[in-house]
Amino acid sequence: MFNIFRHFFLPHESNNYRARILHLDILSLILFALMAANLYISYLSGDLSVTAASKNITVQELFKLTNEARKKYGLSELTYSDKLAQAATLKARHMIENNYWAHYAPDGTSPWEFILKVGYEYEYAGENLARNFLFSKDIVNAWMKSPSHRENILKKEYTEVGFAVEDGVLLGKPTTLVVQFFAKPLFISADSPQTKGITAQSAPENNFLEKKNSSIQKVYKTKEQSFNISLISILFIAFVLLADYFVALKMNIIRNTSHNLISFIFLATVILGVIIASNGAIL
Secondary structure: OHHHHHHHHHHOOHHHOOHHHHHHHHHHHHHHHHHHHHHHHHOOOOOOOOOOHHOOOOOHHHHHHHHHHHHHOOOOOOOEEHHHHHHHHHHHHHHHHOOOOOOOOOOOOHHHHHHHHOOOOOEEEEEEEEOOOOOOOHHHHHHHHHHHHHHHHHOOOOEEEEEEEEEEEEEEEEEEEEEEEEEEEEEOOOOOOOOOOOOOOOOOOHHHHHHHHHOHHHHHHHHHHHHHHHHHHHHHHHHHHHHHHHHHHHHOOOOOOHHHHHHHHHHHHHHHHHHHHHOOOOO
C-alpha cells in the first residue's frame, strides 16, 4: 500500500522521480472526470444553465440574511412588504422581457415606477440587483462588500423590504435575477398590519420556488458536493505539487520545466472553473 502511495504522490525511482498524479495523462483524466461530473449534474437539473430552482436561493434566506446584516450594526429589522415584493417581481420580469441589466430601462423606466405601479407610496426607496449567484449568502455577501449596495442594506431610514427571484433568458443567456426593493412608506395604514415574517399569503411566488427547490433537493446536494470535490481537488493537487517540488529540491533532481508548467496550467484551469461557477454580478 505504501509503495502505491509513494508511486502516485511522491517522487521516486518507480515514477521517474515525479509523482504519478502530476503526469499529463493522470491530470487529463482528473480534468475530464470533473467536467463530466458537472455536465451530468447540469443535466439532472434539466438544463445546462444554473437556475434558481437548482440553487439554494430563496426569498426567506435573503430576507433573513439582510436583517442579520442590519442587526450586526445595531439597526432595526426590516418588515417584509407584499407590495415591494410585487414591485420587485415586475422589475425582474421587465428586465427579462426587455433584455436589459440596469436600474433604469432603455426606455427610461425607473425602478420607482414599479413601486408606484403596485400602489406603494414611499418617502424613501432603494434597489439592489444581483444575477447568476449560486447561494443566497453569496448574494448578500457581495452586496455588503459593495459600498452602494451596503449603504442600501444599512440605511436606517428604510423600514420595509421585498424580494423577487426570477429565472429567464437575459442578454442571450439563461439567468437568475434577484431584485431587492427597500422603502419607507409615506403612510402606514392601520387596517393593513405589517409582519416581520414571510407567510404563505405574503409571498406566493416564493412558495412556488420553495416547492421546486424541495423537489430537486437531491440534485442541489449533488451540485454542492461537486463544488466541494473541485475545491478539494485544487487543494490536493497544490499540496502534491509543493511536496513534489521540495522532495526534488532536497534530492537535487533536475526537472523538465514544461512538466511543471503543465501542472500549473491544469491547476489554474480548475481554479478558474470553480470561480466562474460560483461568481455572479450585482448592480
